[in-house]
Amino acid sequence: MLGELLNPYQLQIICFILINIILGLSIYVTLSSGQLSLGSAGFMGIGAYTSALLTINFDVPIFIGVIAGALAAGILGLIVGIPSLRLQGVYLAIATLGFGEVIRVFFVNWESVTKGAIGISGIPNIGRELFATFRDAGFDPDMIGLKNNQFVYLLVLIILLIINILLIWFFIRQNKSRVGRAFAAIKMDEKAAEAMGINITYYKVLSFTQGAVLAGFAGGLFAHVMSYISPADFAYNRAIDILIFAIFGGSEVIWGAVFGAVFMTILPEALRFISEYRYMIYGIILIILMAYRPQGIIDINVLNWFKKFKKQKGGAVHDSGDQKHN
Amino acid sequence: MILEIKNITKNFGGISALTDVSFSINKGEIFGLIGPNGAGKTTMFNMITNMFAPTSGEIIFDGEQITGIKPYQITDKGICRTFQNIRLFPQMNVLENIMVGGHSRTHSGVLKSVLRTKSQRNEETKLRGIARDLMELVGLSNYDEVIAENLSYGQQRRLEIARAMASNPKLLLLDEPAAGMNETETESLFDLIKKVQARGVTVLIIEHDMPLVMKLCDRITVLNFGKKLAEGTPEEIQNNQTVIEAYLGSEEDDDIA
Numbered sequence: 001m002l003g004e005l006l007n008p009y010q011l012q013i014i015c016f017i018l019i020n021i022i023l024g025l026s027i028y029v030t031l032s033s034g035q036l037s038l039g040s041a042g043f044m045g046i047g048a049y050t051s052a053l054l055t056i057n058f059d060v061p062i063f064i065g066v067i068a069g070a071l072a073a074g075i076l077g078l079i080v081g082i083p084s085l086r087l088q089g090v091y092l093a094i095a096t097l098g099f100g101e102v103i104r105v106f107f108v109n110w111e112s113v114t115k116g117a118i119g120i121s122g123i124p125n126i127g128r129e130l131f132a133t134f135r136d137a138g139f140d141p142d143m144i145g146l147k148n149n150q151f152v153y154l155l156v157l158i159i160l161l162i163i164n165i166l167l168i169w170f171f172i173r174q175n176k177s178r179v180g181r182a183f184a185a186i187k188m189d190e191k192a193a194e195a196m197g198i199n200i201t202y203y204k205v206l207s208f209t210q211g212a213v214l215a216g217f218a219g220g221l222f223a224h225v226m227s228y229i230s231p232a233d234f235a236y237n238r239a240i241d242i243l244i245f246a247i248f249g250g251s252e253v254i255w256g257a258v259f260g261a262v263f264m265t266i267l268p269e270a271l272r273f274i275s276e277y278r279y280m281i282y283g284i285i286l287i288i289l290m291a292y293r294p295q296g297i298i299d300i301n302v303l304n305w306f307k308k309f310k311k312q313k314g315g316a317v318h319d320s321g322d323q324k325h326n
Numbered sequence: 327m328i329l330e331i332k333n334i335t336k337n338f339g340g341i342s343a344l345t346d347v348s349f350s351i352n353k354g355e356i357f358g359l360i361g362p363n364g365a366g367k368t369t370m371f372n373m374i375t376n377m378f379a380p381t382s383g384e385i386i387f388d389g390e391q392i393t394g395i396k397p398y399q400i401t402d403k404g405i406c407r408t409f410q411n412i413r414l415f416p417q418m419n420v421l422e423n424i425m426v427g428g429h430s431r432t433h434s435g436v437l438k439s440v441l442r443t444k445s446q447r448n449e450e451t452k453l454r455g456i457a458r459d460l461m462e463l464v465g466l467s468n469y470d471e472v473i474a475e476n477l478s479y480g481q482q483r484r485l486e487i488a489r490a491m492a493s494n495p496k497l498l499l500l501d502e503p504a505a506g507m508n509e510t511e512t513e514s515l516f517d518l519i520k521k522v523q524a525r526g527v528t529v530l531i532i533e534h535d536m537p538l539v540m541k542l543c544d545r546i547t548v549l550n551f552g553k554k555l556a557e558g559t560p561e562e563i564q565n566n567q568t569v570i571e572a573y574l575g576s577e578e579d580d581d582i583a
Contacts, residue, residue, distance in 0.1 A: 170440050177439030177446070178425075178432050185415050185426045192413040195375060197401030197430030197493055206436070252417075300417075 006146065011153035015225055017265045018160035019218050024245035024261035025167055026214035031251045032175070033207035034187030036093045038239045039080065040215040042100030043073040045107060045234030047216030048223040049114060052123045055224070062124055066220030073216020074209050081208035085201060100239050107231040119230025126159060126224045127152035156225055163221070167214070171254055183207055215242075248289060250296025259298050328353045328497055328528050329374070334383035336369055336552075343369045344552045346383075351497070351545075356519065356529045358543035358560075360536075362572065365549040367532045368410060371499055374530075375400050375407050388496065401430045404496035408486040408503060410532075416475040420466055420485060423474050424457040427492030453492075460488040464518060480511040484518060491522065498522060500531040504538055512538055540564065548572070 023040060030037045047069035054060040054068055080099055087095055107114045114120065131141075131152050141151035174180050182203045185193035194200050223229050241264070249260020267285070271278035289297070330350040336343045344366040351357045359367050373380050374387075376397045385393050387403060395403075406427070415423050432453055434446040461467050464484040469477070477485060483503055490498055500519070504512045512535060519542060523529055533539045539546065540560040548555040548563060550572045556563060563569055
């Protein structure tokens, strides 16, 4: 039964959604302190290449490779973030976009290690590695009525889902704390924030680096889900895609970036039936959105409305329960 | 003596905003800084809070030279300010605004915040308590959830004072707190500043509302064209001939006109 429900194509799309959510979070975190960084694609590339090369050349376990990739991106984020502090708004965007291109060109030209524009193939796949472990333990997907490839994608999906939940939980808690308030204060009025005793430099570099770590982490996962990466995967159009997650979904609240990532990954797939016209629709949706809802789909008011709705519904359930009791 | 301004000079390019200004503020008093527009009052504030450094001279706070340290460190030392044109965090609610003001008296970093350790939770509860107390002080009780930009003008001014007070300052700098207020609002502002003083906070205030300044301040320094014109009690200032001339123009000026 389960076997009929799980379509490998759909499972793969969900995996892409989950990776894109992490990328959405990465731009959201940087934006939450008022910094517009378009370096996400570059940091993603660093994470992907670091992890891929480590696992292929040094037989490092995948999860260590992914963490190393995230750390490498974080260190680079720190190095780029500190001098970029002097740049505001669109200037920071341009500088970070330039950084991303430098990284891409670097991957293209360092052929002895990165195989240049051809890219790296045969990267260990998270799902397959886990599947091998399960099989060694004597588990056969047939036992739950699944084909091998369905089971592999399902494993990847579950792991990505857990990672997503943990990350969202992490950033919701951070938002509701002293650190999150400092980010928000800097975003709204840097001078006033500084006058309130907030170390602007520290918090800006912190949020920039967090964004870089997330993008690097997503890049590592991307490499081990796709099994193949090339510099073209981390070109500037990737940076724009990531930016659109935050712009479309909304960058005021964490759920905006999450929603943006989900919607913007599904949309091109859902519009596949009109083939090349789909990008036209994609563009039209963005233009309409910018005209009527520049803050993105999900903002604080939408969230409050949801909360109220949930409360009302909860109350109604409670009432009916009482009636039953009577 | 809580604050000593010693021979402060500030030049912007070729223009001299302040020339050799000195004054000192005693602990616990309300000290007024007045003068016509462009006299250099806000420049003085910006230098006390180290938004920029003086060209020459020293600022000594609580026996310690504070020129040259970072603006956020000033808050740690115990100086906090409000702004001439209100600079709240507009999309935050009242409670959050005040809690940001308490940033320097709390210490939880990312890890503690995400894990919600006991010390972090205690800190947040304590800070929320402080914020509620300050909301009561400034007359904004039960406004927790109201977004700052939706408050009335007078309420925003008072919220700015509460936010500054949340850093537990020894010296509070108020930059034209009564600007744009009507008479009733100004009166409640007077009461508020007196209450702040009663809490042991020294207040340095820039203000154009003369009746308020004269009623409120223990001592006043008058600046004019970047120079100190006079210093004394409100009575002395009111009867000082040079001050009257600076504000109303002298008879010689009238002759020239």
